[in-house]
Amino acid sequence: MEICNSYSSSSVDSTNPSPSEYSVNLSLSLTFPSTSPQRARKQDWPPIKPRLRDTLKGRRRLLQRDYDTCLFVKVYMEGVPIGRKLDLSTFSGYESLLENLSHMFNTSIICGNHRDRKHHVLTYQDTDGDWMMVGDIPWEMFLETVRRLKITKPERC
Amino acid sequence: MASVSLLFVTLLSVTLYINIKSFILWDQSQTFLPSLSDSVLMDRRFPFKVLEHIFSFVDSNEDRNSVSLVCKSWFETERRTRKRVFVGNCYAVSPLKVARRFPKMRSLTLKGKPHFADYNLVPDGWGGYAWPWIEAMAARRPLLEEIRLKRMVVTDECLEKIAASFRDFKSLVLTSCEGFSTDGIAAIASTCRKLRNLELRECIVDDLGGDWLSYFPETSTSLVSLDFSCLDSEVKLSDLERLLSRSPNLKSLKLNRSVTLDVLESLLRRAPQLVELGTGSFSDELDPEEISKLTKALSELKQLKSLSGLWDLLPEYIPVLYSVCPRLTSLNLSYATVQMPDLIDLLSRCSKLQKLWVMDLIEDKGLKTVALCCKELRELRVFPSGADLDETDVTLTEQGLVSVSEGCQKLESVLYFCVQFTNAALVSIAKNRPNFRCFRLCVMEPFAPDYRTQQPLDEGFKAIVERCKDLRRLSVSGLLTDKAFEYIGVHAKKLRMLSIAFAGDSDLMLHHLLSGCESLKKLEIRDCPFGDTALLENAAKLETMRSLWMSSCFVSFGACKQLSQKMPRLNVEVIDEHPPKTRPDSSPVERIYIYRTVAGPRLDTPEFVWTIHKKPEVGVSRLAIR
Numbered sequence: 001m002e003i004c005n006s007y008s009s010s011s012v013d014s015t016n017p018s019p020s021e022y023s024v025n026l027s028l029s030l031t032f033p034s035t036s037p038q039r040a041r042k043q044d045w046p047p048i049k050p051r052l053r054d055t056l057k058g059r060r061r062l063l064q065r066d067y068d069t070c071l072f073v074k075v076y077m078e079g080v081p082i083g084r085k086l087d088l089s090t091f092s093g094y095e096s097l098l099e100n101l102s103h104m105f106n107t108s109i110i111c112g113n114h115r116d117r118k119h120h121v122l123t124y125q126d127t128d129g130d131w132m133m134v135g136d137i138p139w140e141m142f143l144e145t146v147r148r149l150k151i152t153k154p155e156r157c
Numbered sequence: 158m159a160s161v162s163l164l165f166v167t168l169l170s171v172t173l174y175i176n177i178k179s180f181i182l183w184d185q186s187q188t189f190l191p192s193l194s195d196s197v198l199m200d201r202r203f204p205f206k207v208l209e210h211i212f213s214f215v216d217s218n219e220d221r222n223s224v225s226l227v228c229k230s231w232f233e234t235e236r237r238t239r240k241r242v243f244v245g246n247c248y249a250v251s252p253l254k255v256a257r258r259f260p261k262m263r264s265l266t267l268k269g270k271p272h273f274a275d276y277n278l279v280p281d282g283w284g285g286y287a288w289p290w291i292e293a294m295a296a297r298r299p300l301l302e303e304i305r306l307k308r309m310v311v312t313d314e315c316l317e318k319i320a321a322s323f324r325d326f327k328s329l330v331l332t333s334c335e336g337f338s339t340d341g342i343a344a345i346a347s348t349c350r351k352l353r354n355l356e357l358r359e360c361i362v363d364d365l366g367g368d369w370l371s372y373f374p375e376t377s378t379s380l381v382s383l384d385f386s387c388l389d390s391e392v393k394l395s396d397l398e399r400l401l402s403r404s405p406n407l408k409s410l411k412l413n414r415s416v417t418l419d420v421l422e423s424l425l426r427r428a429p430q431l432v433e434l435g436t437g438s439f440s441d442e443l444d445p446e447e448i449s450k451l452t453k454a455l456s457e458l459k460q461l462k463s464l465s466g467l468w469d470l471l472p473e474y475i476p477v478l479y480s481v482c483p484r485l486t487s488l489n490l491s492y493a494t495v496q497m498p499d500l501i502d503l504l505s506r507c508s509k510l511q512k513l514w515v516m517d518l519i520e521d522k523g524l525k526t527v528a529l530c531c532k533e534l535r536e537l538r539v540f541p542s543g544a545d546l547d548e549t550d551v552t553l554t555e556q557g558l559v560s561v562s563e564g565c566q567k568l569e570s571v572l573y574f575c576v577q578f579t580n581a582a583l584v585s586i587a588k589n590r591p592n593f594r595c596f597r598l599c600v601m602e603p604f605a606p607d608y609r610t611q612q613p614l615d616e617g618f619k620a621i622v623e624r625c626k627d628l629r630r631l632s633v634s635g636l637l638t639d640k641a642f643e644y645i646g647v648h649a650k651k652l653r654m655l656s657i658a659f660a661g662d663s664d665l666m667l668h669h670l671l672s673g674c675e676s677l678k679k680l681e682i683r684d685c686p687f688g689d690t691a692l693l694e695n696a697a698k699l700e701t702m703r704s705l706w707m708s709s710c711f712v713s714f715g716a717c718k719q720l721s722q723k724m725p726r727l728n729v730e731v732i733d734e735h736p737p738k739t740r741p742d743s744s745p746v747e748r749i750y751i752y753r754t755v756a757g758p759r760l761d762t763p764e765f766v767w768t769i770h771k772k773p774e775v776g777v778s779r780l781a782i783r
Contacts, residue, residue: 044278048574050361
């Protein structure tokens with residue numbers, strides 16, 4: 001088709017302006033424009049109306065809050081067949097959790113850091129299914145990955 | 158339409174003896190009013206009444222526009238009989254001209270900002286002011302009864318002017334408008350005694366409180382529809398209850414989110430005749446007795462066809478809706494975070510559903526149910542439930558849309574957000590549903606190829622435009638080369654509106670579209686690598702279109718100047734929030750909005766908008782008058 005010849009196959013040549021915000025090349029590995037700083041102001045992709053976008057953002061925050069406000073996990077003490085259920089969101093951190101558990105199971109429980117023969121150690125099962133020592137990661141991260149708790153005898157660790 | 162064309166043929170054969178004068182463009186209406194020739198005047202005594210009667214059957218404005226091009230007397234008759242006036246771009250013509258041309262105007266519809274303003278691509282303050290129109294109509298057309306505005310800036314002053322100027326005012330519908338407060342709404346409510354429709358659809362309102370609702374007249378109102386779903390603040394329950402009790406004609410009621418679930422029952426009891434209901438929040442805690450009362454109140458709405466609102470609908474309240482489902486033709490679940498199993502529960506009961514708006518939480522499985530149960534479906538919109546791309550953990554794939562296209566024979570309009578797609582799916586969809594009129598696919602991952610074959614989605618969209626001969630509106634996405642646009646140019650002959658993002662390789666893309674799509678009226682493009690050549694080669698096409706929007710493309714300032722100079726009836730506007738110190742011809746332009754107009758450059762441009770002057774040496778001009 002003759003008319004094709006009058007058009008450049010690449011629009012990035014020396015006579016054309018090169019946009020400052022992003023680069024284009026024909027291997028189609030294009031930089032996503034809205035990552036550039038000038039675009040950081042208002043979100044314009046995906047193309048949804050502001051009210052829906054705000055509702056979704058609000059909803060995400062709400063979901064995260066819901067997640068935090070209801071975090072019941074099972075707690076077993078080794079050797080005891082019947083477990084307990086505990087809402088982790090009511091605790092502010094590891095210390096209050098340990099204090100409460102110690103009280104609940106009437107024994108002294110500690111985190112893995114200071115092990116000795118006398119105290120039980122608190123472990124947890126994470127989202128991958130692995131059993132880990134409680135206390136290594138920040139509390140908020142712990143809340144996101146914990147699935148159940150187990151109070152183990154000291155020798156096991 | 159057959160009866161109208163028969164009338165035309167009859168009329169033409171009757172008036173063959175009349176010397177049909179030259180064809181006139183509609184914008185020259187001002188010049189010939191006094192100078193009708195004798196022969197036409199003489200013959201108008203007979204044909205005028207007949208013409209008038211025939212034209213009263215012509216509703217569509219497109220047909221009326223065609224009618225008005227035939228000859229002077231047809232133009233005259235048509236303009237004196239047009240009641241509903243539609244102006245697709247408020248800057249295409251001056252309000253004064255429109256007011257003068259249509260003396261019998263009873264309804265005015267106006268659209269302002271470009272469509273991409275919905276997605277934050279047009280900076281605030283761009284324009285689209287309703288005031289000049291309201292002012293002009295208030296002075297010349299006091300019998301105006303209806304004003305419908307979309308994407309315009311409406312101030313309280315405008316609303317007060319409407320209330321004060323049009324004594325028979327019946328209908329105000331504002332869609333995606335902004336600039337007014339609840340005080341303006343109060344003015345309308347209190348002064349417009351014959352008000353039938355007050356609808357605020359997705360507007361941004363300065364919400365000063367819920368008092369406006371108490372301003373409706375104390376005697377019975379003539380309200381037929383009331384939509385305040387976009388407002389945030391609470392209205393007083395007693396005001397609302399009393400309003401419903403004295404509005405016997407109310408057919409459509411859309412509440413805002415702050416109307417809690419516990420009061421819904423009391424409202425519905427007072428309006429059992431509702432055909433459309435938009436609830437408020439649907440997540441508050443109700444005790445069993447309240448639930449049972451609400452269920453009963455909903456089941457009493459025997460005429461209910463449309464349901465929306467349902468903010469944060471809790472799964473345990475879905476059974477409350479069972480009674481209305483079988484009658485529903487329209488269901489909007491965009492704000493209901495219901496998961497797939499509950500959605501299936503609800504939708505399997507909606508056998509008459511014609512319009513469904515839902516979140517992608519419905520997943521492929523839910524859409525399969527829709528395909529099985531909702532055989533009357535005509536319109537489907539599936540919105541993303543995560544505002545960011547990396548939040549999608551939902552199993553909605555192309556398969557969902559394929560199922561619906563298979564099962565729902567009447568499906569003709571689709572808006573579908575999905576992370577990725579395949580050509581095979583598009584081909585199936587096209588084969589299943591050649592009756593699409595509106596097909597908008599948003600593949601949310603920019604430049605995403607067919608994830609099975611890694612090919613561009615060219616072949617898929619080819620199938621769509623090839624098979625869907627009646628396609629009026631199309632949005633494309635995903636990885637697309639120039640070939641895709643060649644196909645669109647060749648096949649999409651009835652396409653009127655096209656939206657493109659992150660696509661194409663070169664100028665060919667734009668060239669194919671502008672030279673091929675005969676019916677194209679609105680084209681909006683963002684982030685595509687076409688440049689000057691295609692634009693300038695197809696400049697004439699732009700005068701046959703309503704508008705062209707381009708952002709983040711490779712158009713230079715020099716090309717814009719050339720285009721503006723070449724085309725006298727186009728406004729070429731540059732939007733630049735960070736203007737350079739100098740503008741050499743080769744400098745790129747961030748955003749351009751080009752539209753045809755008979756009103757010349759607009760006088761209300763803000764600092765960041767420049768109209769390119771028709772005289773090349775002048776360059777840009779900002780004829781802003783505040």
